[in-house]
Amino acid sequence: MAVxxxxxxxxxxxxxxxxxxxxxxxxxxxxxxxxxxxxRNISKNGLNVMQFTSAIESFYNMGNRGIKEWIIHKxxxxxxxxxxxxxxxxxxxxxxxxxxxxxxxHYSFLKQxxxxxxxxxxxxxxxxxxxxxxxxxxxxxxxIGRKKPYIELLLQMGEDLGIDRKxxxxxxxxxxxxxxxxxxxxxxxRFNWIAIMAAMHSLELIANGKLTEYGAKYYYFNPxxxxxxxxxxxxxxxxGDHLRRDDSRSFRALDIMAKYCHDYNMEDIQDAYLMSAYAxxxxxxxxxxxxxMFESQ
Ligand SMILES: [Zn+2]
Numbered sequence: 001m002a003v004x005x006x007x008x009x010x011x012x013x014x015x016x017x018x019x020x021x022x023x024x025x026x027x028x029x030x031x032x033x034x035x036x037x038x039x040r041n042i043s044k045n046g047l048n049v050m051q052f053t054s055a056i057e058s059f060y061n062m063g064n065r066g067i068k069e070w071i072i073h074k075x076x077x078x079x080x081x082x083x084x085x086x087x088x089x090x091x092x093x094x095x096x097x098x099x100x101x102x103x104x105x106h107y108s109f110l111k112q113x114x115x116x117x118x119x120x121x122x123x124x125x126x127x128x129x130x131x132x133x134x135x136x137x138x139x140x141x142x143x144i145g146r147k148k149p150y151i152e153l154l155l156q157m158g159e160d161l162g163i164d165r166k167x168x169x170x171x172x173x174x175x176x177x178x179x180x181x182x183x184x185x186x187x188x189x190r191f192n193w194i195a196i197m198a199a200m201h202s203l204e205l206i207a208n209g210k211l212t213e214y215g216a217k218y219y220y221f222n223p224x225x226x227x228x229x230x231x232x233x234x235x236x237x238x239x240g241d242h243l244r245r246d247d248s249r250s251f252r253a254l255d256i257m258a259k260y261c262h263d264y265n266m267e268d269i270q271d272a273y274l275m276s277a278y279a280x281x282x283x284x285x286x287x288x289x290x291x292x293m294f295e296s297q
Contacts, residue, residue, distance in 0.1 A: 002060070002267060005274035006037045013267055016060070020052035037278065040083050041074075060270060067266060068258040071198060071273050072214050075205045078277055079284075080216040087284035088206075090291075091221040094231050096161060099238075101291030103158030108173040109283060110151055112181045114140055116188045116200045123193035129256060153238045160234035176286035180279035191272045194257055198269045199276035201253030206280075207242035208250050 002011045004022060011019050023042075026034040042055050062070040079085045090098055117133045124130065135144070143149040155165045173181070187199045205211065207220040223243070226236050261269060 001271070003271040003275060004034075005271075005278040006033050008275065016056040017049070017053045019056055020049055023056075024049060024052060040078055040281075060267075062266070062270075066258055067198070067261050067269055068254040070270070071202050071254060072205060072211070074273070075202055075277060076211055076214045076216050078281065079206060080211060080218060082215075082217065084217060085281065085284055087288055088218055088220065090288065092218065093222060094225050094228065094235070095291065097291040097294035098287070099157060099235055099291075100161045100163055100294045101287045101289075103154055103161065103163060104168055104171055105173055105177050105283065105287045105290050106154055107151075107158075107168050107171075108177050108181060110140060110154070112184050113200065116184055116196060119188040120193045120196050120200075123196070126260065129193065129197070129260075132253065132256060148237075150241060153234075153241055157232075157234040157238040160232050174286035174289050176282040176289065180283035180286070183275060183279040187272050187276055191268060192264060194261055194264050195269045195272035197253060197257050199272040201250055201257075202273055203276065203280050204250035204253070209243065210251075 001013055002015065002019060003009070004011070004019065007026075009022060011022070023034055023038055024047075027038060042052070042059060047055060065073070077083070080088060114137050117137050121130050121133045138144055139147070140150045143152070155168065158168050159165055172178075184200070188196050191199070209219055220242060221239055225231055226240055226243070257269070
Protein backbone atom coordinates (compact mmCIF):
# COMPACT_ATOMS: atom_id res chain seq x y z
CA MET A 1 0.00 0.00 0.00
CA ALA A 2 1.17 3.54 -0.75
CA VAL A 3 0.12 6.47 1.44
CA UNK A 4 -0.08 10.21 0.78
CA UNK A 5 2.51 11.56 3.26
CA UNK A 6 0.47 14.74 3.74
CA UNK A 7 -3.09 13.53 4.47
CA UNK A 8 -2.58 9.80 4.93
CA UNK A 9 -4.92 8.80 2.08
CA UNK A 10 -4.19 5.23 0.99
CA UNK A 11 -3.59 3.93 -2.53
CA UNK A 12 -3.00 0.46 -3.96
CA UNK A 13 0.62 -0.60 -3.98
CA UNK A 14 2.45 1.13 -6.84
CA UNK A 15 -0.66 3.03 -8.00
CA UNK A 16 1.25 6.24 -8.64
CA UNK A 17 -1.26 7.33 -11.29
CA UNK A 18 -4.10 7.69 -8.75
CA UNK A 19 -1.70 9.30 -6.32
CA UNK A 20 -0.66 11.83 -9.01
CA UNK A 21 -4.33 12.69 -9.61
CA UNK A 22 -4.81 13.11 -5.85
CA UNK A 23 -1.96 15.65 -5.70
CA UNK A 24 -2.99 17.46 -8.88
CA UNK A 25 -6.62 17.82 -7.74
CA UNK A 26 -5.72 19.04 -4.26
CA UNK A 27 -3.17 21.46 -5.70
CA UNK A 28 -5.86 22.82 -8.06
CA UNK A 29 -8.10 23.31 -5.01
CA UNK A 30 -5.30 25.38 -3.48
CA UNK A 31 -4.59 22.98 -0.58
CA UNK A 32 -1.47 24.67 0.80
CA UNK A 33 -0.07 21.57 2.51
CA UNK A 34 -0.20 19.38 -0.60
CA UNK A 35 1.16 22.21 -2.79
CA UNK A 36 4.05 22.73 -0.39
CA UNK A 37 4.90 19.03 -0.26
CA UNK A 38 4.88 18.76 -4.06
CA UNK A 39 7.06 21.86 -4.44
CA ARG A 40 9.55 20.58 -1.91
CA ASN A 41 9.68 16.92 -2.97
CA ILE A 42 8.48 16.43 -6.54
CA SER A 43 8.67 19.56 -8.68
CA LYS A 44 7.91 23.26 -8.65
CA ASN A 45 6.82 23.16 -12.30
CA GLY A 46 3.17 22.35 -12.98
CA LEU A 47 3.37 18.77 -14.32
CA ASN A 48 0.64 17.03 -16.31
CA VAL A 49 -0.78 13.70 -15.07
CA MET A 50 1.68 11.50 -16.96
CA GLN A 51 4.71 13.59 -15.99
CA PHE A 52 3.51 13.64 -12.40
CA THR A 53 2.95 9.87 -12.36
CA SER A 54 6.47 9.15 -13.58
CA ALA A 55 7.92 11.74 -11.18
CA ILE A 56 6.28 9.96 -8.21
CA GLU A 57 7.36 6.60 -9.58
CA SER A 58 10.98 7.70 -9.66
CA PHE A 59 10.54 9.35 -6.24
CA TYR A 60 9.71 5.93 -4.73
CA ASN A 61 12.16 3.97 -6.87
CA MET A 62 15.13 2.88 -4.76
CA GLY A 63 17.12 1.51 -7.71
CA ASN A 64 20.20 -0.29 -6.44
CA ARG A 65 20.67 2.08 -3.53
CA GLY A 66 18.79 0.17 -0.85
CA ILE A 67 16.54 1.64 1.81
CA LYS A 68 19.22 3.35 3.91
CA GLU A 69 20.62 5.34 0.98
CA TRP A 70 17.10 6.12 -0.30
CA ILE A 71 16.07 7.57 3.07
CA ILE A 72 19.23 9.68 3.39
CA HIS A 73 18.77 11.10 -0.11
CA LYS A 74 15.10 11.91 0.46
CA UNK A 75 15.84 13.49 3.82
CA UNK A 76 18.59 15.72 2.43
CA UNK A 77 16.37 16.79 -0.50
CA UNK A 78 13.52 17.71 1.84
CA UNK A 79 15.45 19.54 4.56
CA UNK A 80 19.09 20.26 3.82
CA UNK A 81 19.51 20.54 0.04
CA UNK A 82 18.58 23.20 -2.54
CA UNK A 83 15.13 23.55 -0.93
CA UNK A 84 16.60 24.36 2.45
CA UNK A 85 14.01 24.20 5.24
CA UNK A 86 13.45 27.71 6.73
CA UNK A 87 14.22 26.35 10.21
CA UNK A 88 17.72 25.26 9.12
CA UNK A 89 18.29 28.67 7.57
CA UNK A 90 17.34 30.30 10.90
CA UNK A 91 19.75 28.00 12.77
CA UNK A 92 22.73 29.42 10.88
CA UNK A 93 22.99 32.29 13.35
CA UNK A 94 22.12 32.60 17.03
CA UNK A 95 18.66 33.84 17.88
CA UNK A 96 17.44 33.84 21.48
CA UNK A 97 13.71 33.62 20.59
CA UNK A 98 14.47 30.71 18.24
CA UNK A 99 16.22 28.74 20.97
CA UNK A 100 13.38 29.56 23.41
CA UNK A 101 10.88 28.22 20.88
CA UNK A 102 13.10 25.17 20.41
CA UNK A 103 13.16 24.49 24.17
CA UNK A 104 9.36 24.60 24.43
CA UNK A 105 8.36 22.58 21.34
CA HIS A 106 11.20 20.08 21.61
CA TYR A 107 10.11 19.08 25.10
CA SER A 108 6.84 17.72 23.62
CA PHE A 109 8.80 16.07 20.80
CA LEU A 110 11.03 14.27 23.33
CA LYS A 111 8.08 12.94 25.30
CA GLN A 112 6.74 11.31 22.13
CA UNK A 113 10.23 10.23 21.05
CA UNK A 114 10.71 7.94 24.05
CA UNK A 115 7.20 6.54 23.61
CA UNK A 116 7.93 5.65 19.97
CA UNK A 117 11.28 4.07 20.91
CA UNK A 118 9.57 2.04 23.68
CA UNK A 119 7.03 0.73 21.19
CA UNK A 120 9.90 -0.44 18.94
CA UNK A 121 11.28 -2.36 21.96
CA UNK A 122 7.87 -3.91 22.59
CA UNK A 123 7.41 -4.99 18.96
CA UNK A 124 10.64 -6.95 18.44
CA UNK A 125 12.60 -9.78 20.06
CA UNK A 126 15.86 -8.85 18.32
CA UNK A 127 18.38 -8.20 21.05
CA UNK A 128 20.43 -5.68 19.03
CA UNK A 129 17.34 -3.56 18.34
CA UNK A 130 16.05 -3.64 21.93
CA UNK A 131 19.47 -2.66 23.30
CA UNK A 132 19.85 0.13 20.78
CA UNK A 133 16.49 1.64 21.70
CA UNK A 134 16.91 1.25 25.45
CA UNK A 135 20.29 2.97 25.25
CA UNK A 136 18.65 5.73 23.22
CA UNK A 137 15.94 6.26 25.84
CA UNK A 138 18.51 6.20 28.66
CA UNK A 139 20.65 8.85 26.98
CA UNK A 140 17.63 11.13 26.58
CA UNK A 141 16.28 10.82 30.11
CA UNK A 142 19.12 9.69 32.38
CA UNK A 143 22.40 10.30 30.54
CA ILE A 144 25.04 7.64 29.95
CA GLY A 145 28.28 7.57 31.94
CA ARG A 146 29.21 11.14 32.82
CA LYS A 147 27.07 12.63 30.05
CA LYS A 148 24.11 14.67 31.15
CA PRO A 149 20.68 13.57 29.94
CA TYR A 150 19.68 15.29 26.72
CA ILE A 151 16.37 16.42 28.22
CA GLU A 152 18.25 18.11 31.07
CA LEU A 153 20.46 20.02 28.59
CA LEU A 154 17.26 21.20 26.88
CA LEU A 155 15.55 22.31 30.10
CA GLN A 156 18.69 24.04 31.39
CA MET A 157 18.91 25.97 28.13
CA GLY A 158 15.24 27.00 28.49
CA GLU A 159 15.82 28.18 32.09
CA ASP A 160 18.93 30.07 31.11
CA LEU A 161 16.92 31.89 28.43
CA GLY A 162 14.22 32.80 30.94
CA ILE A 163 11.62 30.00 30.73
CA ASP A 164 11.20 28.13 33.98
CA ARG A 165 11.04 24.34 33.48
CA LYS A 166 7.67 24.14 35.23
CA UNK A 167 6.35 26.56 32.64
CA UNK A 168 7.69 24.30 29.86
CA UNK A 169 6.03 21.24 31.47
CA UNK A 170 2.68 23.02 31.47
CA UNK A 171 2.80 24.75 28.08
CA UNK A 172 0.60 23.36 25.35
CA UNK A 173 2.57 22.71 22.17
CA UNK A 174 1.74 24.59 18.96
CA UNK A 175 -0.92 23.03 16.69
CA UNK A 176 1.73 21.86 14.18
CA UNK A 177 3.59 20.07 16.99
CA UNK A 178 0.31 18.48 18.15
CA UNK A 179 -0.31 17.30 14.59
CA UNK A 180 3.20 15.85 14.36
CA UNK A 181 2.91 14.07 17.71
CA UNK A 182 -0.40 12.45 16.82
CA UNK A 183 1.12 11.37 13.47
CA UNK A 184 4.13 9.80 15.25
CA UNK A 185 1.81 8.09 17.73
CA UNK A 186 -0.22 6.71 14.83
CA UNK A 187 2.92 5.42 13.06
CA UNK A 188 4.07 3.72 16.29
CA UNK A 189 0.69 2.03 16.71
CA ARG A 190 0.15 0.94 13.10
CA PHE A 191 3.52 -0.08 11.71
CA ASN A 192 5.98 -2.86 12.55
CA TRP A 193 9.18 -2.18 14.52
CA ILE A 194 11.39 -1.72 11.47
CA ALA A 195 9.12 0.87 9.85
CA ILE A 196 8.87 2.79 13.15
CA MET A 197 12.65 2.71 13.38
CA ALA A 198 12.92 4.16 9.85
CA ALA A 199 10.32 6.79 10.71
CA MET A 200 11.94 7.97 13.94
CA HIS A 201 15.69 7.54 13.57
CA SER A 202 15.79 9.06 10.08
CA LEU A 203 14.90 12.33 11.85
CA GLU A 204 18.25 12.24 13.67
CA LEU A 205 19.85 12.80 10.26
CA ILE A 206 18.99 16.48 10.71
CA ALA A 207 22.13 16.99 12.81
CA ASN A 208 24.34 14.52 10.97
CA GLY A 209 27.49 16.33 9.85
CA LYS A 210 28.40 13.83 7.15
CA LEU A 211 25.70 14.57 4.60
CA THR A 212 27.53 16.90 2.20
CA GLU A 213 28.28 13.94 -0.07
CA TYR A 214 24.50 13.48 -0.29
CA GLY A 215 23.99 17.09 -1.39
CA ALA A 216 23.46 18.80 2.00
CA LYS A 217 24.21 22.51 1.63
CA TYR A 218 24.22 23.37 5.29
CA TYR A 219 24.97 21.81 8.63
CA TYR A 220 22.16 21.76 11.22
CA PHE A 221 23.53 24.92 12.82
CA ASN A 222 26.54 27.09 12.23
CA PRO A 223 29.35 25.35 14.22
CA UNK A 224 31.02 28.77 14.71
CA UNK A 225 28.31 29.41 17.29
CA UNK A 226 30.01 26.96 19.65
CA UNK A 227 33.03 29.29 19.87
CA UNK A 228 31.14 32.55 20.19
CA UNK A 229 31.57 34.30 23.58
CA UNK A 230 28.23 36.09 23.15
CA UNK A 231 26.16 32.87 23.15
CA UNK A 232 25.12 31.39 26.54
CA UNK A 233 27.02 28.26 27.59
CA UNK A 234 23.78 26.32 28.06
CA UNK A 235 22.92 26.86 24.38
CA UNK A 236 26.42 25.76 23.35
CA UNK A 237 26.16 22.65 25.54
CA UNK A 238 22.77 21.76 24.06
CA UNK A 239 23.84 22.30 20.44
CA GLY A 240 27.25 20.71 21.02
CA ASP A 241 25.53 17.54 22.19
CA HIS A 242 24.05 17.10 18.69
CA LEU A 243 27.49 17.41 17.16
CA ARG A 244 28.78 14.47 19.15
CA ARG A 245 25.63 12.41 19.13
CA ASP A 246 23.85 12.28 15.83
CA ASP A 247 26.44 11.27 13.18
CA SER A 248 26.93 7.79 14.49
CA ARG A 249 23.45 7.39 15.99
CA SER A 250 21.41 8.08 12.87
CA PHE A 251 23.65 5.94 10.64
CA ARG A 252 23.72 3.11 13.17
CA ALA A 253 19.91 2.93 13.35
CA LEU A 254 19.62 2.99 9.57
CA ASP A 255 22.28 0.24 9.33
CA ILE A 256 20.34 -1.97 11.74
CA MET A 257 17.20 -1.35 9.71
CA ALA A 258 18.96 -2.12 6.41
CA LYS A 259 20.30 -5.35 7.90
CA TYR A 260 16.85 -6.74 8.75
CA CYS A 261 14.60 -5.06 6.15
CA HIS A 262 14.64 -7.89 3.60
CA ASP A 263 11.99 -9.81 5.54
CA TYR A 264 9.62 -6.84 5.50
CA ASN A 265 7.49 -4.90 3.02
CA MET A 266 9.71 -2.14 1.66
CA GLU A 267 6.82 0.13 0.65
CA ASP A 268 5.56 0.16 4.26
CA ILE A 269 9.00 1.28 5.43
CA GLN A 270 9.04 4.02 2.78
CA ASP A 271 5.53 5.15 3.77
CA ALA A 272 6.35 5.29 7.47
CA TYR A 273 9.47 7.32 6.67
CA LEU A 274 7.61 9.76 4.38
CA MET A 275 4.74 10.24 6.86
CA SER A 276 7.22 10.94 9.62
CA ALA A 277 9.36 13.32 7.54
CA TYR A 278 6.22 15.29 6.71
CA ALA A 279 5.32 15.49 10.42
CA UNK A 280 8.88 16.65 11.14
CA UNK A 281 8.58 19.38 8.50
CA UNK A 282 5.45 20.72 10.23
CA UNK A 283 7.07 20.39 13.67
CA UNK A 284 10.05 22.52 12.56
CA UNK A 285 7.54 25.12 11.38
CA UNK A 286 6.01 25.01 14.87
CA UNK A 287 9.36 25.98 16.42
CA UNK A 288 9.53 28.96 14.06
CA UNK A 289 5.97 29.98 14.97
CA UNK A 290 6.69 29.67 18.69
CA UNK A 291 9.88 31.72 18.34
CA UNK A 292 7.88 34.50 16.62
CA MET A 293 5.65 34.61 19.73
CA PHE A 294 8.72 35.07 21.94
CA GLU A 295 10.08 37.69 19.52
CA SER A 296 6.97 39.82 19.87
CA GLN A 297 6.94 39.66 23.68
ZN1 LIG B 1 -3.03 13.74 0.44
